[in-house]
Amino acid sequence: MAGVNKVILVGNLGKDPELKYLEGNIARANFSIATSEFHKDKSGNKIEQTEWHNIVVWRSMAESAEKLLKKGTQIYLEGKLQTRQWIDKDGNKRNITEVVGESFLVLQRKENSTTPNPNITDDSSNVNFDDLGKKDGLPF
Helix, strand or coil: CCCCCCEEEEEEECCCCEEEEECCCEEEEEEEEEEEEEEECCCCCEEEEEEEEEEEEEHHHHHHHHHHCCCCCEEEEEEEEEEEEEECCCCCEEEEEEEEEEEEEEEECCCCCCCCCCCCECCCCCCCHHHCCCCCCCCC
């Protein structure tokens, strides 16, 4: 049986995407997304638990992320988990687990944003944000 590596996140960007071009003019953008859950402790106090997720997107999606996304923007993101390893400048073995984004959808922009067109962005299609969720109100 084949495995499944699928991540779905809805959260807010913790910083603007950082766009870089690698050898061969391949675009890569990195950013972080915060997701929060709420629960009550034994005393009934509301507790917020926030998780931070490292995101990497490639090629035209990276360029779109740099144009469309800003710190505070709420997005829906689909991708897969990937862990990579390297040796740092001090010779220590390091590793990081990231979400490699395959598509994203802008759900809510930070106020005073002048960012264009809130469409889903990936290498294959654009979906009009206004047409999503008409059946059940969900963006997916």
